[in-house]
Amino acid sequence: MGSKKKRAEKKKDFQKTKLRVGKTAARPDNYTDTSFTAKSISLPNQTIAKPKQGATTNNGGDVDLAHHLQLVKHHSASTRKEVLAFIEAHLPSNSASYKQILTVTLSLLTDQSESVRSAFVSLLSACADRQPGFLQLHMRSIVLFVHSAMSHIRGDVRATSTQALDILITKAASSLVSGFLVKTLRSFFSLLSWTLSDDKKAVSLAVNTTASLGGVTKKTRARHLAVLARLLQATLFVDDSEKSGTDWTRCSVVHPQTPQFMIPQNPQAFAQLKLFVEELPSQRASSGASGNGTYTLSDVDAVSTEDIETRRKVIEDVFLSPLRKNLVATSKDGGEVGAEASKCLQILDKFEGELKAQRAEE
Amino acid sequence: MGKKRRAAILPTNIILLQNVVRRDPESYHEEFVQQYSHYESLRDIFLLNPSADQGTDFADLIGFVSAVCGCYPKETAKFPDELKNILLNNHRSLTPDVREKIIQCLTMLRNKDIISAESLILTLFPLLEAYSSNSQNASTSSHHAKAVRSQIYSTLVLLLKAVNTGAKNQKINRSTQALLFNMLEQRDGRGLWATKLTRELWRRGIWDDSRTVEIMSQAALHSDVKVSVAGARFFLGADKERNDALEDDLSDDESFDMNALKHKAQHNKKSGKRGKKIEQALKTMKKKNNAKISATYLNFSAIHLLRDPQGFAERLFTDHLTNKNANRYNLEQKILFMNLISRLVGTHKLTVLGLYSYFLKYLTPKQRDVTQIMASAAQASHDLVPPESINSVVRKIADEFVSDGVSTEVAAAGLNTIREILARAPLAIEQPLLHDLVEYKGSKAKAVMMAARSLVSLYREVAPEMLHRRDRGKVASLELQSGEKKGLPVFGIESSTVTTIPGLELLSKWRQEQGEQDENADENDENWAVVLQDEEEESEVEGDWVTMDSDKEYNISDSDDEEKEDKTNDNKDEDDSDLELSDDENVKESTDAAEDADQPAKKKQKTVATDSTAAMNELLSSRILTPADFAKLEELRVQAGVDKLIGKKQHNEEAIDSTSLLGQVKYKQLREERIAHAREGREDREKFGSKKGKRDAPHSTTNKEKARKKNFVMMIHKKAVQGKQKLSLRDRQRVLRAHITKQKKKGH
Known part of the structure; x- marks a missing residue:
């Protein structure tokens, strides 16, 4: 027989506990606390935001690219390239998803692998073809990345950087030169290891970065120069092909300057005002043209190059003489590079000739 | 390539x-x-x-x-x-x-x-x-x-x-x-x-x-x-x-011992390199002293640097302890604030009267962390608080903690706390209560007995009149009889005002005994050399502030003063004469000062007082005290037992350690502890321990051992065993005796 204590304990198991006023009932032995605290509760299978993953194609016949966009940051270069090719092949019809594609893939402009970079360039041009106005809309961010690639520390990244710029010039030249001309030209100077100012200490890059050392082959240099020539062409001369619709100068019913006061046709026409862009405050007061009406190297950054007159003035005041000096030096090298350089020189000559004619008229 | x-x-x-x-x-x-x-x-x-x-x-x-x-x-x-x-x-x-x-x-x-x-x-x-x-x-x-x-x-x-x-x-x-x-x-x-x-x-x-x-x-x-x-x-x-x-x-930083280096330099062969080494060491030493313990590094404690301690303490008390939202704080935090306020009150001798009644609520033996609260209650008491306020605290502690019904630990803590409070404010207890508390000196518990005794020795020092005659002790009784003691301290009168350099009369007496052989000791350069003291000593001296009353005049013997005097009296002919002149002034001033000081203590014998003051004046006016003199003075004071018993002075600034209030508690040891303790005592005493199971020299089992280990059932029918039962009483006794003597001879 068990002891008295044990018997009492056994008996207690079968006794009913009394409920008392003002006290909470005792919890049973097998009670499990299931309460928990969490900052937010999400039920992924009940979400209404995303359609079911099961089908690879949705109603429009488009491929769902969400998965592929994640793979864009894959560690293997070949995967990245293939993903880009896949996206290019399955570009969606819905224009809304292009922004997402661009923001995800844009950083591949400075990718380590050359094949990825060229795949991205072809994707960019494909996007531009599918969506008119695409480049104009995202010009700001694309140009920023192009500049970043042009000043990249790796030579091969720099070498391919003008491919993307070339697409911009071919497909959206006006919005490029009207918004980002000065910085692009500056980037060109550092890309081609030319110097803008005549400082003594500014000669180092020109000495060090010869083609034999930095891996900058003559071919890439020629490519850069070709792009530069197209940029100059787009900057200095009005492209007649883009002119559309009515010729306002002939118009007699309304005032000939009316188009300047109409709502602009191109996307993000007021981007220059930087109303919705976060930028660091710059200490330098943007003064526009200095006292004698000519721009200098220091204040040219703040100038808006919206119209062709300003662009021409900027080129004439700041960039013309260093460009000419360096191009002449390059054209003496001969070969493909020399030919491209002399092409650029021809454009500049044409520009100067027009200028002289203009001056003579006045 | x-x-x-x-x-x-x-x-x-x-x-x-x-x-x-x-x-x-x-x-x-x-x-x-x-x-x-x-x-x-x-x-x-x-x-x-x-x-x-x-x-x-x-x-x-x-x-x-x-x-x-x-x-x-x-x-x-x-x-x-x-x-x-x-x-x-x-x-x-x-x-x-x-x-x-x-x-x-x-x-x-x-x-x-x-x-x-x-x-x-x-x-x-x-x-x-x-x-x-x-x-x-x-x-x-x-x-x-x-x-x-x-x-x-x-x-x-x-x-x-x-x-x-x-x-x-x-x-x-x-x-x-x-x-x-x-x-x-x-x-x-x-x-x-x-x-x-x-x-x-x-x-x-x-x-x-x-x-x-x-x-x-x-x-x-x-x-x-x-x-x-x-x-x-x-x-x-x-x-x-x-x-x-x-x-x-x-x-x-202390990587080298300066003294050792100096000693080595005395005995080793002198060389340029060694000399440079010593110089370098000296330089670094100096630099260190300058950087760390320089005069610019004022080591004031934070409590001393407060701009408005009274306002701070009052706001702390009202905002954090008595305010309606004081219950935001848990007990530990409240104790923290109590501790801080009481430190402030004790250090700056502030008056925050609400604090004492606030303590009353917490002073019960069942209260958690009550010793810390008691420690702060003790810290908060000082002699500028009206005794009635502190008295309530003392009474409460006595009622709650010190009675026959409580455990000895509690009683000891209560008595110790009361002693700490009374050491700071001796007037905060009535005579009957003190008598009651003193009765615990006969307690069987050691902690309680010691606490009560410390209370007795405290009152022997500050107010022996409040004790029973039998508790006063020899020294205090003698002092009472001769009238040296000034009687009960009174609230609002400071008893510890210092008007002269304490112990100066001892110095003058000693100098008389020495026969004043070094008349011009103050002109000797050696006496001016300040002996480098240890840091502890220095801090002690720093802590020993001398109270100066604004309305009294002091004569400060200072070399600067004398220089000034010299300058003013430059046109006089002889140095001696002008020294005497200034001496006369000094004497007058100092006697005035001494009389002022003596006024509250009328009982003091007039003759003794005048003697000591005269000696002092004589000494002060004749020469300038050198650091050597001060060192001697300190020594003489120690000899004379001036700074005896409970430390030199009751420091209000000292924090009370709450664990010390419990007294020495000896808890019953656990079994493991007892065994470990015994083991400790046995170490290195093999000679005295039992020899059981140990052999001096290795050998095989003896017959005796075999017999002892032999199975009981095998032995029980043997005659040698059975016969023992059948022995007569007398034979049995004889065998037993023989066995005992044999054992004794063997030396066991």
Whole structure:
């Protein structure tokens, strides 16, 4: 027989506990606390935001690219390239998803692998073809990345950087030169290891970065120069092909300057005002043209190059003489590079000739 | 392969470029410009979409530009401001790595003196506030917030330390302190960082002025629980921390023993090298002394540097203890505040009368942590509080703690507390209660008995009249009979006013005995040599303040004074005569002073008093006391037993250790402890221990041992065994005897 204590304990198991006023009932032995605290509760299978993953194609016949966009940051270069090719092949019809594609893939402009970079360039041009106005809309961010690639520390990244710029010039030249001309030209100077100012200490890059050392082959240099020539062409001369619709100068019913006061046709026409862009405050007061009406190297950054007159003035005041000096030096090298350089020189000559004619008229 | 020119190798990664740019900034100018424009484009990309993850490029470039910033000041003029702007405006969207990198770079720029310390502090402080633990914003209270906080915190501490090495940079200190004040003005928990920073800087001895203490007093009065508790902790523990840190520093540096070096120099062969070594050691020693214990490093405790201790104590008491929202604090925190207030009251002799009745509520044996409350009750009592207020506390403790019904531990704690209180305020008890308490000296419990005895010895010293005749002891009784004791102390009259140099009459007597052989001792240079004392002694001397009353005149013997006198009396003919003249004045003044002092103590024998004062005047007027004299004086006082019994003086400033109030408690040992204790006693005493199971020399089992171990059942039928039962009583006795003698002969 068990002891008295044990018997009492056994008996207690079968006794009913009394409920008392003002006290909470005792919890049973097998009670499990299931309460928990969490900052937010999400039920992924009940979400209404995303359609079911099961089908690879949705109603429009488009491929769902969400998965592929994640793979864009894959560690293997070949995967990245293939993903880009896949996206290019399955570009969606819905224009809304292009922004997402661009923001995800844009950083591949400075990718380590050359094949990825060229795949991205072809994707960019494909996007531009599918969506008119695409480049104009995202010009700001694309140009920023192009500049970043042009000043990249790796030579091969720099070498391919003008491919993307070339697409911009071919497909959206006006919005490029009207918004980002000065910085692009500056980037060109550092890309081609030319110097803008005549400082003594500014000669180092020109000495060090010869083609034999930095891996900058003559071919890439020629490519850069070709792009530069197209940029100059787009900057200095009005492209007649883009002119559309009515010729306002002939118009007699309304005032000939009316188009300047109409709502602009191109996307993000007021981007220059930087109303919705976060930028660091710059200490330098943007003064526009200095006292004698000519721009200098220091204040040219703040100038808006919206119209062709300003662009021409900027080129004439700041960039013309260093460009000419360096191009002449390059054209003496001969070969493909020399030919491209002399092409650029021809454009500049044409520009100067027009200028002289203009001056003579006045 | 042909050798390539080193300079011609184009840097293909940023670290390499940084290296070559630093070596030769001129020739790599264009590369730098290229990278700077790359930085600019990356910065713009970043600003376009700050929260996107751009990889490590941006952080790397920031690091690069800030590393070589000093080489191209013109090109990078805007760079620090850009960093600051990014950090201040976009710190929420920055990735943790970039944020850390930017803070690092700003610190680097500060170290290169490209940005000022003020601007760095102004940049970092808003972040510290934004990332404080209880800010509501979810993005700043992520798990990275802690890392950010600690980074900023350590940066700030190091910065302020760097700024304050050598001379203190008061401008930056003031501006930083103003920022801390601003942080404390908000009513939320951000002020906690102000307290942490201040405490750390105080601990390192970088900030040690009253403004710092003012910050912490604001923190202690703060409405937020954490902040106010941190403030109170500072006042209670920071000074000990600081001294510990200082001692650590000192002991760390102590790599050589100066005395040993000097001794070696005396005996070793002298050589130029050794001489130089000694000189070097001397120099470093001097430097250390100058730097650490110099006069500029004022080692005042925080409590002493308070600007308005009375107001502070009153506000602490009303805001944190008696106010309606005092129940925000738990008991530990309340005890903390009680402790702080009582320290303030004791140190500055403040009057916060509500405090004593507040203690009453907590003084019961069942109260948790009651010894700490008792300790603060004891600390809060001093002789300027009306005895009635403290009396209530004493009475309560006596009622609750000291009775026959309570355990000895409790009674001992009660008695010890009462003794501590009465040592500070002897008038706070009535005679009957004291008699009752003294009765416990016959208690069987040692702790209680000792506590009661200490109470007796205390009152033998301060007021023997209040004790029974039998408790007074020999010395006190004799003093009472001869009338030396001045009678009961009275509230409001200070008994310990000092009018002269204490023990001076002893010195003069000693000098008379010596026969005044060194008449012109004050002109001897040796006597002026200040003996280097140990630090402890110095601090003791510092603690020994002499009370000076404003309305009395003192004659201070000082060499400066005499010089002045000399100058004034320059036109007089003989030095002797003018000394005598001034002597006469001094005598008059000092006798006046002495009489003033003696007025409250009328019972003192007049003749003795005049004798001692005359001797003193004679001594003071005839010569200047040298440090050697003071040393002798100290020695004589010790001999005469002036500073006897309960220490020299009751220091109000001393904190009471709550554990000491319990007295010595001896708990019953556990079994393991007892065994261990016994084992300890047996060590190295094998000779005296049992020899059981041990053999002196190795040998096989003896027959005797075999017989002893033989199975009982096998032996039981043997005659040798059975016969024992059948022996007659007498035979049995004989066998037993024989066995005993045999054993004795064997020596067991």
